[in-house]
Amino acid sequence: MVAKTLILIEHDRREVKRPSLHAVTAARQMGDDFALLVLGHGMERIAQSLVSLGAAAVLVADDPVLADPLADRYAAAVAKAFQKIGATTLLATSSTFSKDILPRAAALLDAPMLTDVLKITKSNGASTYRRPINAGSMLATVELTGELRVLTIRASAFEAPPSDVAACPIEQLEIGSLPDGARFISREERTSDRPDLTEARVVIGGGRPLKDKETFDRLVGGLADALGGAIGATRAAVDTGLAPNDYQIGQTGKVIAPDLYIALGISGAIQHLAGIKDSRIIVAINKDPDAPIFHMATYGLVGDLHQIVPQLIELLSQG
Amino acid sequence: MKILVTFKSVPDPYESAAPGGSPATAKSVINPFDEIAIEEALRIRERGEATEIVGLTIGPAAVEEQVRAAIAMGLDRAIRIDDSRALDPYAIARILRAVVAKEAPEVVLMGKQAVDDDSNQVGQMLAGLLGWPQATFISKIEFLQNQTRARCTRETDAGLEIIEIPFPAIVTTDLRLNEPRYVSLPGLMKARKKPIEVQSCDDLGLKVEPRTKVVATERPPKRSAGVRVETVEELVAKLKEEARVI
């Protein structure tokens, strides 16, 4: 088969990672036909779950040597698949997986690449791409030259695709020999499904007023889950045992710059503000109307967080 | 054992992003991720596992201050490829490949991304061009078997991965790898005595053109000076409609 766009799908060896499907929406927006690529070992179920997304085909490279994602062999496999179907665009959703593999594949294909594309606009047959630069404090509009291109898109900028199209075929790919210098040793996966604090688009921060670990996990965690975000904490909260220290945000903890930061019961000491000052939107919920954080918050809500946060979680889960 | 560390001069990220600042007016500094790479290379040498640490950057004469700062941290010498164009990651990777061919290091270390462009591509592209193994976003690195391979811990969305790569290899560094040492004025003074080699693409026998062009940049919608909301419903509505962040 042939297709103009090849989309690399990410999975965790058990099932597809939902955000990686958002690339399908980007491909649809671009208007060309596309194929999905799955790499791994024991991929039948995963491949089957992808047939109704409107792809021309689901390509599968299933081999023990691909059991773990190592860039040297994965990029080579991607390049082979790309060339096989005569594609001109290589696409994936931004993640540490795609960022590791796609640039290497781009070099193999002699193609330019853009990461974290937010928007693709076509005018007069030419495409322009919008992406964040300077830690998201600026947006750049970019043009590419040449026949080929490699793109990763930001999951939050594209919606999840509908999965209601008539099934497409699944094709097994012959990948031949692949580089095997690197060796996979082990992985240590966080049991949480939440994104990494320093890279999450949405972060919920909790302060000392959350009283105890159970309340912290319920309110901060609950809100984080409702928004698909990560959890952070002030130093005061970490000190009192409400959160582990790798959640600490601030001058001597992590410095983050999410799109949305919601501060629960945080007064806004300068050391904490140093860690969040580059967030795009800051929401502050605090009982004290004079809390310094209100000077920095885009939206401020004065009140008791123990009542407000459950309301907020409920409202967000409905919408 | 020679390590080549590449670094980029970027506008200070805090100053650029601050409300009163911009990338155009901010002071230039060494890309923070590259500083971490330099620091790691120095520690490897301090452990006796490397003998020469060479720095490499691409940029016009104006980046000399950052080159001095990098040398001041402890590099043995540095190379600057003189080029004042707005290059893209693929062009950069091709230039680096030419230098790597000349210098023949066993390991190339660099920050995972530059904080002005945020592409996170150069290291991986260079590895693809060279056909070398790569370890990206590392938070820990250990040299093994007489400095012929390395065990690396990588930071991924899901947690951590540990892989091993034989040399020669490309390694890109993530934030938690180390905390770079501070360099004060006397260190910078000492750095003046160390050599900086300046070359051009012509000297390398290269002709590279970027294939990416930035046609416009703009600020995202500005944060209005703090609004108080009265109810939860109002908050959610504003986040959805006004800020469009959820």
Added chain:
Amino acid sequence: MDNATREVFGNIAPSMQLVFFAMILASFAWLAWQLEQHRRQWRKARRPGFTRDWRVWLERLAIYAAAQKRVHKKSLGALLHLLLFSGFVVLTIGTTLLAIAHDGPYDFHHGWYYLIYELTMDVFGVAFILGCLLAIYRRAFRKPRSLGHNWSDWWLLSVLLSLGVTGFAVEAFRMHYTQVPPPVAHWSIVGWLLDRTLLQGLDVPTAQSIHLAVWWVHAILVGLLFATLPVNRFLHIITGPLNIATRPDRAMGALAPLTIEEVEETGRTGVAELHDFTQSQLLSLDACMECGRCEDACPATASGKPLSPKAVVIDLQRLMSLGGGNVHQTIQDETLWACTMCQACVQECPVLIGHVDLIDDMRRDLVGEGRLAGPPARALQQIGNQSNPYGRPNAERLAWAEGLDVPTVDSNPEFEYLFWVGCAASFDPRAQKIARSTVELLTKAGVSFAVLGREETCTGDPARRIGDEFLFQERAQANIETLKRRKVSKIVTPCPHCYNTFRNEYPQFGGHYEVRHHSTLLAELIAQKRLTNQHKSDDPITLHDPCYLARVNGESAAPREVIGATRDKHYREMPRCGKKTFCCGAGGGRMWFEEAPEERVSRLRAAEAVATGAKTLATACPFCLNMMSDGMAGTPGGEQTRVLDIAELLLERQSRELER
């Protein structure tokens, strides 16, 4: 009575006298040789660093050596030292006078002079022995940890006590065998009492033989005391006064500048090898007699950090006795970074050792050699790049003034006072209230003032304390330029660190200003009735003295005047106040270091504040405000306490006045 006197060397044959003098000479020669070895070590240092003004020497010796100003305290240690010191000094003077009388042209050792002499010597002899006994008691039973327990201490005490006891024994036996009659005998009261009680019935020849034996024991002990003086803490009777007299004459809050030329010459920015210190600093190491008062006062030690100022001095002293070497192999980096530079150690030291200078010199080397990383490194980088340690764009310098009509140097060029806000009050949201309150107060009182706005940049104090001297000098020179251009002569600032730097350190670079901390100016305005500090509150209130205001710059009266402490029945003083104040933990650049909660100095101070029962804690420093707010909120009993700057409190009282 006019003829009252006694024979000197009565029982000692001339040949024995020669032996005696030879022994004493040998003992002193041995002492001199050892002292010379010490002096050689000091001289290995390149720069002298001494004060050369003899008038300063005399003044200091009078106050600190003779009058023992730093020693006086309500403690057993202070008491026993007073007894030992006065006893030893008087007995030594006495022996010297005796020698002069005996060997000199005119023998004045008779008559009333003799009788008073005898009594004085006996009284001080008792004092001396009492001091020895108290010292033995304290060392054996009280065992204070900071005292230091070496075998040489027991040697010294044994020798001293034996000298005291044998001294009286010699006197008693002499009186017995020479049969001194009353009432003359009564003047040598102790000897007389010993004679009457213990030596009754002893025949004269026996008494004479025993006298000779005890006399020799006493003489040998004297020889031993001086010969072994340098190997135990007694060395301080020589090195102490030497350091007291000659240590550098610099204000407590001023660190010594460094020049680029020095760096180019030595290749170092600070102290790496022991002999990079100055000769004066090396001498000061030998002056330490391990009293432990610095350690007792140190907030780092109290909060469990690996720093004791005493250990730093003693470790360096030991390194010197080994001939020198690399200081960083003896003293860990963590030890040096733990210091808040509160100067409590320097304030306590009876022999005027400058611990903070030692630590800062070593820090400068760490910074110069790239051994600083993490949050404090980031703070320094931000001072360099954004002109403030918080990393905020300097253009935001007046963000705190939003909504207030604050005169700037442009809008009010004829200003009298430059109100220097400082980085903390400019950028720390909690501390911004200090700036706002102060501006409102100054405006209300009709003071002519102005702020620099964007032209204000960090004074460089954190850079100097952390150890980047050149970053500090760069900032200082830039600010001095600005202040000159704006024709500033009077400065008022709410930050004691800025105050200290302007007052004591900018003069090193040609910046001379009349500087006031805001508490001083506010107190003046209250005295002039331009502001009121009347209030009706019956809330118990206490004050935390900032180190750099109260101890380092001697200002503790003004903050109290501002809050009306003297007339306030509900004001409580914290146990450690004024010059003895206890640090909040932010100094020495520690504001920018990461600390585990159990290690935080502010918790200790907060506990002290809570113990006073106060519901309001007043401070006079933006860092103290930050640290104590945090500390009180995390201390049981302190969560409800209001922590405020004196300016905020004073402003509250103006409003109440208007309401009346």
